[in-house]
Amino acid sequence: MYKILKAEKLADKIFLMxxxxxxxxxxxxxxxxxIVKMDEKGERIPxxxxxxxxxxxxxxxxVQxxxxxxTKMGELKEGDSFRDFTGPLGCASEFVYEDMESLKKKKMLFVAGGVGAAPVYPQVKWLHEHGIDADVIVGSKTKDMLILESEMKEVAGNYYPCTDDGSYGHAGMVTTMVEELVNEGKHYDVCVAIGPMIMMKFVCLLTKKLEIPTIVSMNPIMVDGxxxxxxxxxxxxxxxxxxxxDGPEFDGHLVDFDQAMKRSQMYKTKEGRAMLKLQE
Ligand code: FES
Structure with missing residues (x-):
């Protein structure tokens, strides 16, 4: 059993453990x-x-x-346990294995959307601990939905929050913030975008135009892992x-996002049925 030592609500329907x-x-x-499992018959959640x-x-x-x-996982409290907690799985971010001297010369930009801030944080923190301060753009619908802000500010070179409704930081999409920074004269050698599929798709379309190599994390489409x-x-x-x-990180300019989104819709229907059952 794997004990939950801390359970905290970060925003509506978003929990940290x-x-x-x-x-x-x-x-x-x-x-x-x-991959976590709440009980013996529970679903495997990556x-x-x-x-x-x-x-x-x-x-x-x-967890969102x-x-x-x-939703059941969101009800877990401090002191509760997971039945299974398997890992670490998947490949680590490529820069972890890069030559430190060449990595230090690179200017990196991270773009996170929604709970994508969670997987972006350990990457930016790792870089910070190795003397590299990356720029970070984090987007959310509203100020209340922005997560891990103080943690991110501590490890990022520059931190740029964006909200769709303009309630905090830059008003608008993360892509307009990327464009704004580049237009101001910022140069980036690599961009890492993690968030909803649609966000990653549009970040990649933009960075392709701007000729910034981009890594994306395809975690959102995983089901059993x-x-x-x-x-x-x-x-x-x-x-x-x-x-x-093979991932979860891939060259974003090579990923067929439309096909991946279509596939994940099929699985959403299945999850939607399970959700209705839970509410009965
Ligand atoms: Fe099921 Fe990868 S998540 S095959």
Whole structure:
């Protein structure tokens, strides 16, 4: 059993949990994920690692209530436990293996949308700990939905919040913020975009035009995280990949987002039926 040491509500339907999982904490790297199961018959839920403390043996996860299982997970309290907490899974972010000297010369831009701030945070933190301060744009619908702001500010070079309704920071989409920074004369060698599929698609269309190589995390389309359900199958250039086995990070300019979104819609219908059952 994996005990929840802290459970905190970050925003409406978004929760943070610190889970005692020393083996996962001792091996994980930014970009990787875990699969959690609440009980023996529970659904396997893949969640990107938001933070880790190797000494304390804890992993931080952020959960958004989007279906039946995640809604049940949102009800868990401090002291409750997960039946399974498997990981670290997936490949770590590429920069973890890069030569430090060449990495230090790169100017990196992170673009997070909604709960995408959770997987972006450990990457920006890792870079900060290695003497590299990346710029970070975080977008949300409203100010209240913005998560991990103080944590992100601590590790980012520059932090640019954006809200759709203009209630805080830059008013508008993250893409307009990217354009604004580039028009101001900022130069970026790499962009990492993590968030809703539609956001990643439009960030990639823009960065392709701006000629900024872009990495995306295809975590949103994962269902069981084992390479067996097929939900995360996607076209990357002329290759077929599975986000949970080959990723979750890919060259965003090669990903066929329209096909991936169509596929995840099919699985949403299944999840929608499970949600109705939960409400009966
Ligand atoms: Fe099921 Fe990857 S999430 S195959």
């Amino acid at each position: 610190d889970v005692h999982a020393p083996r996962v904490a001792s091996h994980c790297q930014p970009g990787q994920f875990v 969640l990107t690692i938001c933070d880790y403390d190797r000494e304390a043996g804890t992993i931080t996860i952020v 209530e989007v279906g039946a299982s995640t 084992t390479g067996m359900c097929g939900a995360c199958r996607l076209q990357v250039g002329d290759e077929i990949k599975f986000a949970c086995v």
